[in-house]
Each structure stands twice: as C-alpha cells, then as structure tokens.
Amino acid sequence: MSKKITEVKDQNTEQLILSAARSVFTKKGFAAARMDDIAQEAGINRALLHYYFRSKGKMFDVIFQENLKSFYANFLEILSTDLPIRDKIRSLVYSEIDTLLERPELPLFILNEIARNPDNLDEMLQHVEVHSFFKVFVQQMKAEIAAGNIRPVDPRQFIMSLMATCIFPFIAKPMLNKVMGISETEFKKVMLARKEVVSELLIASLEK
C-alpha cells in the first residue's frame, strides 16, 4: 500500500519542517524569521515549505497555536484540580517553572506576538477557553476568603504576582544574567531554587 508509506513519509517531512519552524519562529518571532532560516534548519529546499504549508503565515499559525497550548496547558490542568488553595499554588508554581526550564523562549514568544497583533487578538486566542480560565480559581479564592482561611486579597493582583514571579525571569533572562553576572547554568540553579522561594512568598502573603 503506497498510501501508508507516503503518509509516513509525509509526516516525517512535515514533522521535520515543523520542528525547524518551531525553533526559528519561537526564537526570532514572526517578523524576524525567514523562510530561508527554516529551510536551512530543516536541511531542505525553500519551495518545500510552501508545498507543505502554502505560506509563511499559515505555517506560523500552526506553530503559534501549538506554542500557545504549551504555554497554557499545565496551568489550565492544575487550575481545574480540586486541590486545597495552598497546594494548588505550589503546584502551579512548580509546574510552571519546570515547564519553562524546558521551553524558556515560550513566554517572550507568546506575549510578544500577542502584543504586536492587537487586532487579531480574538482570533489568536479563539481556541483557549479564555473566560472560564481564571474564573474557577477566582471563585476558589473568594470562597477561601469568605471562609476566613486566607487574607482578603484581590485575586487579580494575586494571579498577576503568581504569573509574574514565575514567568518574568525567563523573559528577562539575558538581561538578568548580564546584570547579575551569572551564567546559563547558574540561571537554571536559581530557577530551580526559585520554585520554593516563590511558593513561600505567595502562600505567606495569604496568611493572616
């Protein structure tokens, strides 16, 4: 059967291209990325990119949605558990930092592309359940506040701080490394330690 084999071949080449595209787009962003870069990274002809994905824009959309999902996935998963609030926070922080240690370029890529395309925002985020996103967590916080288990904080401020303390270092990494005079490996060590530092900071801020 030729179908199967060609399909396999298709997927190999397609995956090869996608890997290259992922790497280039994620590192450089849409505007600075060149089809040539991607072709070279994949070790193939530029025309083949168009054969598989028609245009730069279409190819980018695939990578963007994929990256967006990676960016949100663990967050959403943990938010939807029914862990007690403090465990959930610790879980969010640990999982977020661990994820970003694997894909450190993700936040800058996502936030940059979103900020630079204010018109297409709805379209870009259409596959994310944007609204129900934080509602569960806000609800849980409000309940805990009402029950007197935590301090009455503004959930929006709290979520901002949670995301900020975990994500920001990866966005500012080159600057931070330079300013603090640390290396790539030292950065990783700092971020590993940071999981506990941030968990403590955030949880302590909820205690009365």
Place this chain on the structure above:
Amino acid sequence: MSKKITEVKDQNTEQLILSAARSVFTKKGFAAARMDDIAQEAGINRALLHYYFRSKGKMFDVIFQENLKSFYANFLEILSTDLPIRDKIRSLVYSEIDTLLERPELPLFILNEIARNPDNLDEMLQHVEVHSFFKVFVQQMKAEIAAGNIRPVDPRQFIMSLMATCIFPFIAKPMLNKVMGISETEFKKVMLARKEVVSELLIASLEK
C-alpha cells in the same frame, strides 16, 4: 547667522523623525517596523529619514539607547539613594509602576530586542553601568541581613521578584486584559492599586 536657524530647523525635523521612529520602533520592534511607517507617521518622505539617519539600523540604535535609558533611569537613581531598605523598596516599586504607566510598551520592547540579539548584548548595554548596577543594593541587603534586620533571603531572588511583579503586567497586558475581562482603564486602576499591593508583598517577605 544661517547656522542657528538651520540648526533649529534641523532639530525640529530631526525631533519630528525621532518621535515617529520612537513610536513605531517601540510598538513594533525593529524587525516589524518599516521605514515607510516611520515616514508616514512623521508626514515626510522616506528619503528624508536616510538624509538624517543614514540607515534603519542607525536610527534604531538611537531609539534603543534612548528607551534603554528610560527603562533603567529611575531604577538606578533610587538604588543610589541612601534610603532605609524598606523605603527604598517602596520607592522603587512606586516609581517603576508610575514610569511604566506612562510608557507601557517599554519593557516588552527592551527585553524583546535584547533577547533577540544575544550576540550584540555587550554592545547594546555598553552605556549602562551593568556591573555596579545591583551591587549597591545587594550590598545593602546583605548588610541588613547580617544586622538581623531582615530575613536571610537571596538578593537575586528578591530583585527578580521586585522587577517581575512591577514589570510583568505591562508585558502581558493584552493577554491579562483578555483573560480577566478588563478594559484599558480598569487595567490602569489595577496598576495604581498594585503599587501598594506589591510594596506590601515584598516588604512583608523580608520580615522575620
């Protein structure tokens, strides 16, 4: 004297161009910015941009250095005061958020350009006293720790948290607004309130 008058005219046109360049580069970043965009924003011919600044790259350098300075300036100024640690932290937070409420696109612009030009890092930051930057503050924190006035925290982690909690919301603004379902004006209100929220969070984390 013709010199004076042409100088004035020069400066007018030059400033006009710089304003347009600042606006376009800061919003779009180098790669996505078009000389055409800048010329249109300034209401002049494209060739005039080259007459004044030779090339896109040269023009960008001016804007980048200018923006970098805006980004660092108040930070450095406050760091070099001899305020007690808690006052200094509050001062840093208030000043940083106030600055960014005026220039909300600054952080994404700076951190993006730095991250996407890892090779030119030294050159880009050559006019910032990178090394002495945090040293003073780290020194101050260590002294306070030694004196038993604050908890023994890692100054690097603390500075990361300070910058993160102030700066990150501006980088993630479009996403946050969408996710939280808030408007531009509401965002400003949240950020005004955030000055005190963050100050409290950070200072509390230093108490024993």
Place this chain on the structure above:
DNA sequence: GTATTGTTTAACAATATTGTTAAACCTATG
C-alpha cells in the same frame, strides 16, 4: 536679486524576501 547652503522630494536602483513552476526524482505497484 542672485548665489550659496542646506532641506525635501520624486523617481530610481539594489537588495531581500516570499511565492511559483516545471522538471527531476523516488518509490510502490501492476
């Protein structure tokens, strides 16, 4: 007023980047 100098523009040139096409190349199948 006209010559000089710097400013501005329109038209052009050069380059970079994306996109297309026709033919070469496999590979499986009859």
Place this chain on the structure above:
DNA sequence: CATAGGTTTAACAATATTGTTAAACAATAC
C-alpha cells in the same frame, strides 16, 4: 520494467523593503 503518484529541487517571478540620486525648493547672506 514502465508508469503513476506524490515528493523534491533548481530556476524563476513577484513583491516588499531599504537605500540612493539628481533635481526642486526654501532660506539666508552678499
């Protein structure tokens, strides 16, 4: 082994973007 299918490439075409130039223009100095 010929051929039919999809795959891959080299060469080309089209467009977008930056950069240049010569001439028009404006203001000043003589």
